[in-house]
Amino acid sequence: METLAIDPVNIQGFNATPTYDGKTIRLALKGSADLNSKPMLDAMLEKMHPEVLRLAVREVVIDLNGLEFMNSSCFKSFVSWIGKDQDLEPEKQYKLRFLQNARMHWQSRSLNALRCFAVELIVVEV
Amino acid sequence: MSNVKPAYVELRFRPNVQLISTVRRFVSDFYEYALIDADTVSRLALATHELLENAVRNTANQESRVCIAVETVGGVDRVIIRTTNSTTPANIEILKRLFQEMNAAKDPFEYYQLLMKRTARQPEGSGLGLARIRSEAEMGLNLEVAGEEVCISATAIVTSKG
Numbered sequence: 001m002e003t004l005a006i007d008p009v010n011i012q013g014f015n016a017t018p019t020y021d022g023k024t025i026r027l028a029l030k031g032s033a034d035l036n037s038k039p040m041l042d043a044m045l046e047k048m049h050p051e052v053l054r055l056a057v058r059e060v061v062i063d064l065n066g067l068e069f070m071n072s073s074c075f076k077s078f079v080s081w082i083g084k085d086q087d088l089e090p091e092k093q094y095k096l097r098f099l100q101n102a103r104m105h106w107q108s109r110s111l112n113a114l115r116c117f118a119v120e121l122i123v124v125e126v
Numbered sequence: 127m128s129n130v131k132p133a134y135v136e137l138r139f140r141p142n143v144q145l146i147s148t149v150r151r152f153v154s155d156f157y158e159y160a161l162i163d164a165d166t167v168s169r170l171a172l173a174t175h176e177l178l179e180n181a182v183r184n185t186a187n188q189e190s191r192v193c194i195a196v197e198t199v200g201g202v203d204r205v206i207i208r209t210t211n212s213t214t215p216a217n218i219e220i221l222k223r224l225f226q227e228m229n230a231a232k233d234p235f236e237y238y239q240l241l242m243k244r245t246a247r248q249p250e251g252s253g254l255g256l257a258r259i260r261s262e263a264e265m266g267l268n269l270e271v272a273g274e275e276v277c278i279s280a281t282a283i284v285t286s287k288g
Binding site: 013032036071079083 | 167246262
């Protein structure tokens with residue numbers, strides 16, 4: 001099985017852990033995604049799109065259960081990633097499945113905005 | 127009858143990126159103290175964080191101030207978050223144009239979606255913060271300029287959890 005060529009991010013107050021099981025890429029986010037973590041998150045998400053294509057993955061799961069907050073700059077990083085997915089030929093596009101933590105009320109509003117932005121690509125699971 | 131406890135907090139701090147999340151957690155506790163429901167606390171915390179980051183990014187003298195008031199006026203409970211900082215004339219012009227465009231857009235969610243489309247393929251900057259406050263936090267925004275000092279205020283009508 002091929003492996004995912006993306007390193008996790010571990011800084012004070014924020015963790016991003018990518019894993020690959022041979023079928024699905026999973027990205028678990030924990031802590032606060034803010035100006036402090038933005039450069040590392042950007043670097044990671046820049047690598048994510050080419051890796052999804054290299055591994056021919058059809059779905060990426062983004063687990064927000066441990067994510068306390070995400071600022072608009074980090075939110076924009078996801079918007080940019082989704083934009084790259086949208087630019088692909090329809091048969092090459094992949095789904096982004098967000099696992100929402102219902103106790104983090106901001107997540108339902110932010111994920112609704114993302115889903116409306118790319119309704120054909122975004123799945124939100126509570 | 128209002129169940130919201132009138133309260134006021136004012137913080138003055140030297141811009142420090144790490145401080146912003148700390149302040150967001152602190153003001154979340156403050157909003158909970160004022161008996162505001164959990165969803166509204168989350169909206170207000172989001173708005174506070176975005177306003178603080180905006181102030182920290184744009185301050186000219188490294189100092190920003192945030193004032194938060196929970197009050198009842200004419201039987202209506204509301205929260206006003208104000209950030210104040212000095213900035214450059216260039217930044218003031220950018221803010222004025224941004225507010226002009228934002229205020230011309232009547233539907234906050236549609237405007238937010240428009241900005242998301244616009245920013246998706248731009249490598250730098252998001253410009254989403256204030257539109258996010260209007261749309262996700264459901265707050266009205268206002269810009270006041272006095273010389274080199276800018277004050278951005280966000281106002282929400284709130285409901286108590288009682």
